[in-house]
Amino acid sequence: MNDARPAGERGPLEVRIARKAFTAASGQRLDVLRDLAFTLRHGEVGALVGPSGCGKTTTLRIIAGLDRGFEGSVRRPPGGRLGMVFQEPRLLPWRTVEDNVRLVAPALAEADLAALLRVLGLAAHRAHFPGELSLGLARRVALARAFAVQPDLLLLDEPFVSLDATLAARLRDELATLMEIRAMTALLVTHDLEEAVRLADRVFLLSARPARIVAEIPLAIPRSQRNERDIAAMLAELSARMNGAGPTATDSHQAVSPRSD
Amino acid sequence: MVRLVSLVLFAGVWWGASLFAGPQMLPGPHAVFAAIVGEARSGELFFQTGVTLLRVLVAFTLAMVVGTAVGLLMGRVKLVDRLADPWLIVLLNLPALVIIVLAFIWGGLTEVAGVLAVAINKLPNTVVTVREGARALDPALDEMAEVFALPRAKVLRHVVLPQLAPYTAAAARSGLSLVWKIVLIVELLGRPNGVGFEIGVAFQLFDVTRILAYALTFVAVILAIETLVVQPLERRASRWRTRPA
Numbered sequence: 334m335n336d337a338r339p340a341g342e343r344g345p346l347e348v349r350i351a352r353k354a355f356t357a358a359s360g361q362r363l364d365v366l367r368d369l370a371f372t373l374r375h376g377e378v379g380a381l382v383g384p385s386g387c388g389k390t391t392t393l394r395i396i397a398g399l400d401r402g403f404e405g406s407v408r409r410p411p412g413g414r415l416g417m418v419f420q421e422p423r424l425l426p427w428r429t430v431e432d433n434v435r436l437v438a439p440a441l442a443e444a445d446l447a448a449l450l451r452v453l454g455l456a457a458h459r460a461h462f463p464g465e466l467s468l469g470l471a472r473r474v475a476l477a478r479a480f481a482v483q484p485d486l487l488l489l490d491e492p493f494v495s496l497d498a499t500l501a502a503r504l505r506d507e508l509a510t511l512m513e514i515r516a517m518t519a520l521l522v523t524h525d526l527e528e529a530v531r532l533a534d535r536v537f538l539l540s541a542r543p544a545r546i547v548a549e550i551p552l553a554i555p556r557s558q559r560n561e562r563d564i565a566a567m568l569a570e571l572s573a574r575m576n577g578a579g580p581t582a583t584d585s586h587q588a589v590s591p592r593s594d
Numbered sequence: 595m596v597r598l599v600s601l602v603l604f605a606g607v608w609w610g611a612s613l614f615a616g617p618q619m620l621p622g623p624h625a626v627f628a629a630i631v632g633e634a635r636s637g638e639l640f641f642q643t644g645v646t647l648l649r650v651l652v653a654f655t656l657a658m659v660v661g662t663a664v665g666l667l668m669g670r671v672k673l674v675d676r677l678a679d680p681w682l683i684v685l686l687n688l689p690a691l692v693i694i695v696l697a698f699i700w701g702g703l704t705e706v707a708g709v710l711a712v713a714i715n716k717l718p719n720t721v722v723t724v725r726e727g728a729r730a731l732d733p734a735l736d737e738m739a740e741v742f743a744l745p746r747a748k749v750l751r752h753v754v755l756p757q758l759a760p761y762t763a764a765a766a767r768s769g770l771s772l773v774w775k776i777v778l779i780v781e782l783l784g785r786p787n788g789v790g791f792e793i794g795v796a797f798q799l800f801d802v803t804r805i806l807a808y809a810l811t812f813v814a815v816i817l818a819i820e821t822l823v824v825q826p827l828e829r830r831a832s833r834w835r836t837r838p839a
Binding site: 415416417423425426436463482 | 835
């Protein structure tokens with residue numbers, strides 16, 4: 334995919350959330366996030382991993398600018414083009430697959446669109462309406478839409494949840510391919526460690542509510558060079574770390590790299 | 595097929611009733627049909643029906659466009675809703691006749707006053723229906739539009755209006771029949787032509803045949819619009835819905 338924008342405006346994603354609270358129906362205030370801070374360098378893929386209900390989606394919504402009721406600051410990479418894949422596909426049911434993608438990226442060249450749809454296995458579904466697609470296909474369209482805008486920052490909220498394992502794995506590989514084609518800063522929210530290990534450069538482990546980052550783990554081997562053995566080793570170490578991630582493991586910056594010995 | 599049987603049955607009942615009531619009170623189907631043909635031959639039928647149809651279309655379009663805009667605004671902006679709601683209730687409960695008479699007094703016996711009176715009568719009904727739809731808009735799609743920074747015009751056209759389609763369709767359906775009934779009253783009271791005017795003349799002459807001839811012709815016209823314009827449009831607008839196999 335061609336990127337005609339001038340180089341140079343490539344900044345990091347800086348997230349400093351001091352506090353985010355919800356007011357429950359009973360009137361009680363509930364802290365969801367507390368002192369949650371991290372930085373992603375340009376071109377880096379981060380994964381937020383934590384127990385379900387800990388506030389991962391809330392974090393993503395704050396970064397996307399959908400939730401402004403929080404204390405703290407978020408600095409997105411300059412350029413500002415945002416691509417997002419929600420937990421549900423959120424397609425317009427009255428527009429075809431092609432129109433759904435073109436709507437957010439009217440300047441996308443036909444060749445680029447064709448390439449994108451081919452990578453995601455959607456070439457045959459261009460003229461279909463979302464109601465005619467399976468969930469797996471609809472999720473691919475949501476991915477295509479997010480990549481079509483050639484984002485400076487890509488946010489993914491459990492993009493493969495409620496898909497069967499085989500399909501999720503295939504989609505994950507397609508996502509990895511797309512992220513190889515063009516460097517972009519991306520943040521992936523997931524509860525699946527394997528997903529994080531396969532897609533990310535840097536994993537952030539979140540605590541239970543109120544969520545903060547208990548461990549930041551850079552994955553040493555570049556994404557494209559990891560083989561199955563590396564992944565298995567990283568996964569084992571990460572899950573050990575996650576189970577042991579108590580207050581004592583706070584702010585651990587030790588890299589997971591099975592080849593270092 | 596069932597519709598045809600029903601229609602034949604209707605003509606039969608009509609014919610029977612006309613025998614019973616006498617041709618002065620209720621002329622039979624054949625007499626009314628002959629009157630329609632006569633009026634059509636003189637060209638009068640086409641002119642009067644055309645004039646009425648034109649008024650219906652202008653008033654209908656006006657009420658739908660303004661009503662959709664106001665309804666959308668009221669459904670989405672709380673302050674507007676609270677400000678405009680009392681007005682809406684007044685307008686909803688104002689009898690059509692009052693609006694028409696006031697329009698003619700304030701605006702004179704003009705075309706503009708007449709069409710506006712009809713549009714104002716239909717307006718609150720559209721507003722209420724569309725407001726309901728605007729309240730039911732999917733916030734998930736709004737967020738999608740916000741994240742991808744879609745311009746306002748695109749959001750309206752591709753995200754909001756398609757969601758409102760069932761509501762605007764419902765307003766249009768009930769609107770067409772309401773509007774043409776009110777147009778007839780307007781014509782009776784303050785216009786020198788149109789189906790309503792013709793019926794007024796026939797009323798003074800006690801000419802039931804002519805009343806029925808004009809009324810039935812216009813019903814047929816509305817029916818034709820419904821099947822030839824409204825229904826195909828609706829089918830097109832809902833073609834994305836997966837039909838049950």
